[in-house]
Amino acid sequence: MGLGVYELDPQLNFVKNAAGTYGYDGGIGWTKKNYQDYNIGSGNSQIFGPKRVKISKDGRIFVSVADLDHSPIYELNPDNLNEWTAVFPGEYAFGSDNAWIMNGEEKIATAVHGFDVTGEGENLRLLVHSNDMGYAFSAAHNYTIEYALGTAKQITEPGTVIEPLSGGYAETQNPQYSEVAYDPDGKGMWYLQYRELQAEGATNHTNWAHFTFGQEDLDLKENATNGYTRQGAGITFSPDGTQLVVAANNRMAAVYKVGGEGEADIQAGNMKLTKLYDLPFAFRTSRTDPLNAIAMDLAGNVYSCTNNAEKIGYVSLPREEPVCEVPARAEFAFTLGEVVEPISNLSIVGSFQTPETWNTNDAVEMAMTDNNVFEAEVEFPASTEFKLIEKFDTHINWYGGAAESNQFWISPEMIENGTEIDLVDGSNFLIDEAGTYIISVDANTRKMTVTAKPVEAKYFVAGGFNGWSTSENELEAQEDVYTATIDVVGEDEESRLFKIVRVDNATTWFGGADDNNQGKFIVTEELLGKEITLLEGAGENLLLPAAGNYTFNLTVADAAAPAGMARAEGQAFKLVVVKNDVTGVESINAEDIAAVKYVNMAGQVSDAPFQGVNVKVITLTNGKTRTVKVVK
Template identity: 25%
Template sequence: MRKSFKHILLAGLTIASTAMAMNAQTLTQDWKVTEGLPKAGNARWGIGFDGKVYTNDKSVPQIIAINAEGKTTVATSAAGTAITVDGAGNFIVNDGFPNAASSTTFKILPAGTTEMIDLTVTLPEGVTAGRLDFLGRAVGNVMSETGGAFYITPANSGKIAKIFVAKGVQVAEKSKAIAAGIACASDGHVQPADNNPETDNIFVRPARAQAFFDGLTKVGTANLTAGGDAVTLDGTLFTFEPCGTNYVDGFQVVNRTTNEVVATHENEFSKSAAAPNQNAISVEKVDEYTAAIYQYVPGQIAAKYTFSIPKPLPALEARNAYAYDIKVEPAAENYTVSYRLNAPAESVKVQMFVDGEMTKEYEGTTVATYGDYEMTTLKNLNSVEVPGADVPKDALVQFKVAVTSATVAEPTVNTKKYSFYHPSSVDVDNNTDSPNFGRILVAEAMAAKPTGYHSSGENNGLYAFDPTMNPIKNAEGKYAFKGGQTFQTTFPNGKTSYDPRKVRIAADGRIFLSGQNSNGIALWQVDPTDLNAAFKPVIKGTANPDTYEITNEAGEFIAAPNVSMDLQGSGYGLKLLMLSTNASGTGFSYSGYRTDEYLLGKASTWDSAPSKAIDALTGQYTITHTNSTAIYDNDGGIWYANSRSKATEAEPTLVHINAEGVEDYKVDSNDKGGFYGGGGIRFNADFTLLAIGTSDKTLTVFEVSKDDNGAPVLTEKYKFATTIGRNLNDIAWDCANNLYIVSNSGELLKTVALPRENGEVVVAAPSKYDINISSDEYPASVYIIGSNNVWNPEDGVKLTKGENGVYTGTLTGPCNFGITTVLNADWDVVNANRYGFEVDNTAVTLNTAMPLVKAAGAIRVAEEGEFELTVDLKNMTVLVAGEAPVVYPEKLYLLGSVEPNAWDPADETHVANQISEGIYQIDNVSILAADENDYGYFAFTSTPGTWVDVNAHRYGPAEKDTELADKTMSAIGLNGDTSYKIKSGAYSITVDLGLNTIYAVRLGDNVNDAAVEAAKVVAGIGEIRIIGEANAVSIFNAAGQAVAVNSKDAQFFVASGIYVVVVDGKATKVLVK
């Protein structure tokens, strides 16, 4: 029979401690015996040991053992009442009752025997012999050479005695007197705190008149009944004390950290069998969380109880920790941010970002354990309450979880591992928007043995693990996900096929699994939301029965059995890299291997030729279809790792192909490192570290840089033994720089925690949990995208929200941009929330509100400059306001009636150079007569080339053939196909595009007759310009103050008014408006 005893739940007796949760301790009665016990006066004390209660009946005398089945006689004993047992099961009983001899004469019943031996004790100096009725527990082994000890409290002695015994005989020099809090009495006792006879870590109750152990405080209803014990569990001291009605069986358990009663056995008897009577309690520690409690109340009860405190659930294995399964959910007026931890953490901060800036942090919890002691479930869910008042409106609010865990000093291979017969690849979902962020996938490419493997009985397929490295089961309760496929084990030519081959997870969370088979399937797509769903063929066609190459209906090569596969990009920008073999390749022929790239994008099927052949990795280097890997770098290049025992020119072990397709790194001898490590190679998430399987069953992590020629340079950062054998088939990284490695040599999947400079890993909540609360009926946030000429769906500039659906901001032209209310990695999501022009790429008219539609049409600003942008979603208009700054061409080119190439649109012979901003001058140009009236014709352009180019950038008069007279100012502008006519001769011509004027000075009939013309002063709006060459220019205002003195500048910005301009000694008065 088991009986649970109640806890104290009264408000005044809160059951709690710093180490344990409220009401977590339990006290349960395992059994009790109340009938057939010896008389109370004959058997006055008891001790518990190994599941039984022992007492000594002095009237016989004999030792009696009591358990749930009743009582049994152990051995003929001594005539005293005190009985104890040491840690080895040797019983000690006193003799000489009730005289002083009871403290000096004892008998020992050695463990496992039935014959007692005498033990005569000489009391240490300072201890007075006296009556002794009771004994606390003994420690050590009194029959061994190392010995044991027990403690006695002779009546009227001022000190207690430690009696040290070895080989059944007292060791006087190790026996000692110990001071007591009060004078000892025959009903006192001492309980040891441990089982070490060399220490004196004890609890002393010298007499029952003191209701508690020395040094402690009386709490609860502790009474004057003799008895009590103590034990430390998980760092907390608990005392077990008689309580309630005197001389019966009630006792309490006290947490001595808090001095609170945490459990009570209420007395079952209301009247004592003798007065005074004892409540002999002894404790036997089972483990750090459990103790066996033995009770003997003479004449009334012998019982055993179990006292337990919460046993901590097993912690998850330590590795670099991060948060996953992050959710943000409304909770009344607040928000609950929940997350799970993949490993134990030191601290967690939930961070709130408002429009990209962190504004607040909230302390998080760090629960990271299993949910049961068998480690089959998880208890790693944590949550933080965020006050709703902290979350602003009209702003994009996002949450991230920053987890800090202890850093390792060197790469640390974790304990947890799984056996696979031929694990060909491994990958981790590092897409924070994925509901499966942190999930690990492993491809098993060969049939395992019937037992001993994680894949035994299930064989080829895809296997999944959660971020804590616990396996995920399929819908049938097994481990393999097969997607309805029958994976091939052998090619028709008898060579082994490793099918499926590579598993890769795209940046957008899509899962791809490559096939190495002759079935015509080179690539499947796996549903990331349901691994049980059928795998969908992506690259599929007709397999040639002889070569195994896959072709389409037109006979065009599509793909071949896969050796290695990698992905880069996401969404519409997804690229696929495939290293493939054909039948000859499986027979060790270089020509049988090729590498191709597929611009897959969002396509779900591919039935045409590859987008690009990677010639540098085709027809060379690869000789076997087992362990070779090609991966993308982050600069448009490709790394290739080849598992060969010896690096050679023909079979290098490591190669890099740059973005131009040129080989710029090659390990072709073992003197260069060899890199014989199974072909495994992989970058971490941010491409700062490159892990490669290396020689001697090691893995090396490199930092990658470039030399002066742009070729890669590998700098070793870490190197360590993988502990999984030579062939490191594949490597994956998670967001916290934990490595996942697989090998068919060691036939294992293992993880490795790498050192980090900072133990913090920050993971964003999925974007679907972004909070965007509007203060009105219009969107909370509006962004412009593409304005920086980089069309990134996650990168936008937020506009300032005003009233009535109006949003404002600035932009720089020329540019193309879109308007959206959502930023997301998926263009489809962004485009579904875009506003734009009905016709894509339509140009705005500056300073004019133009109609918007709910569409993805881009908006174009053709002009250069800074502009004010107003988006009005109430009236569905967009306004780009501002004036385009004047941008002057670098040069002007004169074309017309000139030599040597009259009216040649591509002629650049006659150049008008810019002498000041917007002012161009050409000297000594000869305009030839082109008609009977001696007129020549000309115009200017900023863009020689074709007539289309010229006329689009042609400067001339508003009317064709406008006459330009000598020394007469005229107008000029971008007027298309128009020209000036002027009398033939040699001229100096000045064009001012700021004032839109042209001024020609005739120098003579031809260039040889040209004479220098004096410079001309021109006044405009807010400026004075000097046209022609001038050596010294001085300007004075109406008050006679100098504005410029002897300057050689050609342009002066001045206020309106009258000025005197002196050019090379000649004064001219002008009016500036």
């Protein structure tokens, strides 16, 4: 994932944007840079683009940016999160050690690392913590500034600088992990940063501070939080302002009660904070991971991401009642769609009708099934156009397809896959291929599917001897075998080549494996009367050994299952070719016979005849064979 803003659902699953990907970058080419790339300082830390997201009470969405290439703050359109508007328009003006967006001679804004928003409408205010080198460990380059935005979209005037948290005030600040936050009433603010307490009693790192607007000095300035040695930049108040959650240590937050009677653990201006408990986050990382962003929802769930883990975690705060009521929006904007009644009746009309096309009085009626689906079987010639109609006493509703032209093409792929098609007052449906089709329509959803009616498969022997015809020399079904006896005339190779072909909704050819790389499968004298495995939709032409009278026996069975599988997908196709000697069988002398075998219609071979039709195969001592059909 790149730099930008990401949307998550309540289960913290990433939500895809309109393009089907993740994230929103406002169409901006975000890049990571080091601040010395701007020739205004030195160091090797990276500065980043989009950094923090805040939402105002009236639903405005703001994103801060911590580089010196783009506006320090953008406002996002809630209805299109990829629409970003620069709150601070203009380009940066670079000095020797700083950069600002200017209005004439006045400095307006610079790179933002932490910010917050309070109020709504005309009273909306922005509080930012900035660094005019983009990213520098130098207090002299840090500024905390408040802006009165109100209902405006952009700011072109300087804000109010919070002097105690700007420039060279006594303590060093860490710009990478710093944050500012308004008090719930907007009368004061907090500043936090991640810095390690270097030694007991050290004061050169301020972890957090509080300032009340209108005063000159900080109300609170601590180098640790109630004894914690590490601090993060995460801070948030509960929506009702009664609790404060603040980063406290490595993967740890502290929860405080705001206000109340009695002594407080922390007094910041008029605000009293009483420690309630620690809140650990299990990010499962061995690195130092202070919590540098914290948020809280209306149900009391606390969310955080850490310095190094690049993960989001959440913890539910303890509450007395397991059920939590959260306020609903004051108003909802929605559009009530048209109430569509189910289709009451359907018929099919079109160019396929004879003698009069598009005849509504002689339409093919569709029958209603038990599951509220209309269905009809109809035979279409090639290039058929049709529509569906719903008849009433006073009028007819016509249903077609949504297309820019006057034809909605139902492709072979749509027919094969049973693709759902919306019925609208639209274009004629068009089907290219002739055939028998089953048309189904859901009366409630008004979606139609068109499928081809399954055609009973027929098998044929096609070859040079019949011009490779797919309609002559059919293999007739007899018990468990398809069989045909054919005279093959012509000793030339082309006349002796053949394949088996299946014709149903499609035409499928079956050939033999070219194990010898000869470009054909040779049916030798030795293979006559034996099983040959055919390849479905593949394989080479088969070559008979000579002209003559042949019986072809084809068996179709489930494919053999590989080891460990209950069954295999598909079917196995086996062919037995027998050459018949229709004369001279009885005149053969017994001493000239080497062997006699019987082959049934399933291609099985035996020394004795099977019950039913057999082909008797006589092998002579000279190697030749004679065959005759016998019935037991």
